Amino acid sequence: MNRLIEASNLGKRYGLDWVFRGLEFRLNPGEVVALLGPNGAGKTTLLRVLAGLVRPTQGKLLRQGRVGLLANPPAFHRHFSGEENLRYALRLEGLPIRAEALKAALKAVGLSQRKPVLSYSSGMKKRLAIARIRLLKPDIWLLDEPEAALDAQGRELLEGLVQEARGRNGVVIATHDRGWLSHCDRALDLGALQKADPDRPSSADAARNIG
């Protein structure tokens, strides 16, 4: 089976401080993996390294397939409407645009087509980000604290999104919320990794399987 992500001895350092090091990470198609840990444990940094946005200081990272990132907070062009943001996201990815699909994607997350993103709340932006990742259909879904700013209905949408991806795509969820563990096949506790001796590459053993 072809892995979506395979990382070995991965490390990232800012200045003299290691955020993480000696990390082994694999993501298979259809798998949902949680990244756990307190603030500053390196969850977002690891997601950005896995996405290819940040170059790792050490280690080897192989990635196969398109990456979609649900950032926290998600970013959109504020002078565009939700629909225009989605339309350009598809265009720049070189994907076909169907007006009905765009309309349906926005309706599914409870957003109107015409309102500029400038007037969106944080939760509405998160919903728009859910619509975007659904339309772009990446192979690797990286979700950074996806539950932040969402109401109960938004949380349901999000859980639906993860269920949608499960079985087909690989999903990595960086979160404080252990409630996500019931949706995940494995979890990597970066907090435990940090507490272990950072000088020992074997500290990657702190990663544990829960599924």
Place this chain on the structure above:
Amino acid sequence: MRSLWLALRDLTLEFRGRAGILSVVFFLAVMLFILGLAFGPNPQDLQRAAPGVFWVALAFAGSLLASRAFGLEIEDGTLDDLLLTSGSREWIYLGKLAFQLALLLGVGVLLLLITAGLFYLPLGPWPWYLLTLVLGTLGYAAISTFYAGMLARLRGREVLLPLLLFPLVVPVVLSAVRATGDLAGGVPPGEVAGWWQLLVVFDVVYVVASGLLFPYVLEG
């Protein structure tokens, strides 16, 4: 095709936001007014200064516009999404270059008309002015887009950008000034061709080199 969509998206955003383009137009109006007062009122003096005034004003305006290429992404925090699009990143450079070029050409044409009005620049050879404008702005935009991308994530990028940009665009600006000056002085286009050839060489070198290096400078 993706590059053209990116350029179109950025132009739409720029005109909806208006802040960048309005500040450039205001800057140019003030600059030309001051230079007009400084060189005037003798029409011969103004006409002699016109090519230099035109290109220096466009170069300064260009340094303000250069930061817009990635400023739009930084202001809205969308640079990561752009970098996550599939494929190699040369197309991003070409899209941003097309955006910069469109802005510079638009401002350039406006500036040409104002310079003609204020500085007695004869508009007879206007097709050749346009050719010089296209060749000059392409070389300028090639370098400014590259540096704007390189500095996009840095603090103080607005200060650093002109410092890095101007030394490299001096040959382009000088060639363009000479070509425009010769045309304004009634020199036949055949004799100006040498300057255009020089501009083409700079354009090709800058676009190819910047396009190839661009994916590396964007990495975090």
